[in-house]
Amino acid sequence: MIKNFSGINISSKDPKKLILFYKDILGIPVIDKGLSEYDGVAFGFIENAPVFCIWDENKWGKTRNSQGPICLVFNCDDQEKTYEELKAKGISLEPPKTVPWGGEKELFVKDPDGNTVYIL
Numbered sequence: 302m303i304k305n306f307s308g309i310n311i312s313s314k315d316p317k318k319l320i321l322f323y324k325d326i327l328g329i330p331v332i333d334k335g336l337s338e339y340d341g342v343a344f345g346f347i348e349n350a351p352v353f354c355i356w357d358e359n360k361w362g363k364t365r366n367s368q369g370p371i372c373l374v375f376n377c378d379d380q381e382k383t384y385e386e387l388k389a390k391g392i393s394l395e396p397p398k399t400v401p402w403g404g405e406k407e408l409f410v411k412d413p414d415g416n417t418v419y420i421l
Contacts, residue, residue, distance in 0.1 A: 308343070308351045311371050311416065312358035316342075318413045319355050326390050327418070329375075371416040382407045383420055 333343040343350035380397040
């Protein structure tokens, strides 16, 4: 039946802006450019591992998502450094905060489409 998790699809009315945010601002590697540079792009860190894909909503329609906005979670080595790097790139965000569950710190930003990006 189900063998593995493949990834997450995100549709965007401005895929170029969203793709450039993840690629240039957050530094997430592009794994596959799909149909053309901005029609469908897969992001990830390891070939043949789960990815998230950004699709041109104007061409392919809206991704079906009954749970509301997408939330992507990434890990980093140093949240303070990541926070400073994102601020230097012009991103508006709050400093990392300790959360009540587990006592861990989390940093979050909104992408250009309003999806939440957690950086743990």
